[in-house]
Amino acid sequence: MADHLLEVRNLSVQFHTAGGIVKAVRDISWHLDRGETLAILGESGSGKSVSASAIMNLIDMPPGEITSGQILFEGRDLLALSAGERRLVNGKRIAMIFQDPLGHLNPVYTVGWQLVETMRVHGSRKDEAQRRALELLTRVGIPSPKDAMRKYPHQFSGGQRQRVMIAMALAMKPDIVIADEPTTALDVTVQAEVLALLDELQNETGMGLLLITHDLGVVAEVADRVVVMNAGEIVETGTPAAVYHNPQHPYTRKLIGAAPGRGEIHEPSGDGEPLLRVAGMTKSYGAFQALKHASFDLQPGETMAVVGESGSGKSTLARCLLRLEQADSGQALWKGRDLLSMPPKEMFGLRRQIQMVFQDPTQSLNPRMSVYDLIAEAWMIHPEILPKDKWRERVNELLSQVGLLPEHARRYPHQFSGGQRQRIAIARALALQPELIVCDEAVSALDVSIQAQVIALLDKLRRELKIAFIFIAHDLPVVRDFADHVMVMKAGEIVELGTAREIFENPRQDYTKRLLAAGLDPDPEIQRKRSEERERLSA
Incomplete structure (x- = not known):
């Protein structure tokens, strides 16, 4: 018997880019047990999503390369399995909830068809899959689930699309769910409901939950243990309470201070x-x-x-x-x-x-344009704002203001994380003053x-x-x-x-009180009391 349901040992991942080799994950090790929730906490570029992609065999190689390590699922090294053997694991035994639902739902098929197809690929009968799909949409809080089965992804709000993604990941009752920022786009009450749903499913099935997040409140609400990553390395591990109240690493202290x-x-x-x-x-x-x-x-x-x-x-x-x-x-x-x-x-x-920064930067940023072109386009449309010889300097200033680097101006949207793409959208809105x-x-x-x-x-x-x-x-x-x-x-x-x-x-309104009670606090003790208050209001 394996010591752990999932164990990552000495994993290192690098990417070959035009600017040289980028070491995204550096010799990390952690484990996940059955029925446990492990949170990997860190900022964009810390390597948390790359390590999850390695588990699901989603790293494009090249330019990516796994240079060392093992990923043991029930004692078997996933990196040593054939493509056919991995297909029997991915989706059925280990499922993933992606951060960007619009990028992972097919726009030309209804969400009902996509849910049913997910189950049929893994051997479910059509009538059984239809019934299960309807049940899942109901459980993740989609209104009018029968009508929702016939709708397309663009007909849902951002939060509703994320709920559909969660339903799809849970379809085959997997042993492990990897949730990459699963509640980022959700409002506070639905976020609480989804986290409660995942907890309920854990209690029912004993599945392990690997939660990738930058939200300290989510960690306080659901995690049993937390791994803190920075620049591809693990800098701290422990229980949420220990990490929050007694952080050992300067990076962890910086994260908590920024809450x-x-x-x-x-x-x-x-x-x-x-x-x-x-x-x-x-x-x-x-x-x-x-x-x-x-x-x-x-x-x-x-x-x-x-x-x-x-x-x-x-x-x-x-x-x-x-x-x-x-x-x-x-x-x-x-x-x-x-x-x-x-x-x-x-x-x-x-x-x-009057400018707008949209919720989903994947939709609002043209994938064929570089970051420089995306920002400078505003001055092409309104040339009276800034002379052309000042464009490069101003683009660099705007990128720095939103926490990016001047060299990022040469890249394209797909080369950034979701959070970094949103920063680009904010810089573009600021360009027109x-x-x-x-x-x-x-x-x-x-x-x-x-x-x-x-x-x-x-x-x-x-x-x-x-x-x-x-x-x-x-x-x-x-x-x-x-x-x-x-x-x-x-x-x-x-x-x-x-x-x-x-x-x-x-x-004054009960609805407002429920919203406030559903909010998450990074302090595990405060969050425990808030969860009790939420249960009292819903009783």
Whole structure:
């Protein structure tokens, strides 16, 4: 019998690039037992996702190369198996939940077909697979699961697509689930539900869960042990409580120090003439009313955070404001001019004043363009902003501001992690020096230290340049650190609106209280109490 369900021994992985050899994973060792949750914690580029890809045989070789080590599953070295033998393991015995659901769901097939096909490939009968697919969509919280079976990936929100990916990974009741940032795109209540679901399935089946994350709150909620990685190496291991309360390595201390939700709550700067005044904005898709008479004011240099579960209307509100969707009725007065009825030519002139950072950088960044071209494109469209001989210097400045390096300008989007791609999208939005930036989950995929850096950057821009923000987010500690006002949405309606202090310290609506209770805290002791409060509210 093997000592452990899964054991990684002295694994090293490197990549051959035009700039030389990159050592992504350096001689790491760890193990996972049946029924255990092991969290691998680290920032983008730490090697955590590369090591998971090695387990699933997903590293392209070349340019990748596994230079040393063993990956033992029930005592058998996966690296020594044939391609046919690996296919019997991958998906059925070891399954993976990927960070980017849109990049791993086929856009031309319904999600129901894809779920059923996953099971049929591994020998399930069609009727059995259909029944199981419906059960899985129900368990991961997809609304109207029978209708959802007939929908395509683009018809779901980002959080809902991630739930579909989780259902697909769980389809064959695997022995091990590798979850690569599985709750990054999920709102707080669904995140809590999904983590609870994974815990429930562990109790039922005894499966091991390998959780790859940058979220200290997720570690505090579910992990039995944690491995901290930095620059391809393991720098610390231990229980979540031991690592949080008594970190031994400077890198671990830096991660804990960057955790959001500990700073002073912002106080609004005061009244005045609004930069943006929204009144009675509605939007329907057939019989479904996605937005119901939304009304609010936004002052120059202030941040309005928009929180709520997937499907609450947050992104619809943002897309209607930017005329990416046409609102059915209402007004959105920008310095007194109605954005919703403005002629297209006049709207084009305002585009540089109002920018958006989208939730999914895979969709919003053109894969055929280099990072330099993606950022400089703004100045091609609006040449009055910056002379061409200054473009290179400004691109380098913007990349540095969001935590990237000047040499990254030569690369393409697919050569970056999900968090790094989001930083590129933020740099592109800043290129036009806008007066309002609409951030749709703009920092949800970022590591805690880079997240803190980007929030500090956005806060600095707000104070110095009076840039206003509409900040759509599910990460409530980040909202607490950054927002002046908070708008709580449910089923297309604004159910509560107030200052950040009012919402976080004295919420009036039960729905708001449930959202706050569902938030995750990096301190395992605080998180345990919060989980108990969540159970009490749901009882």
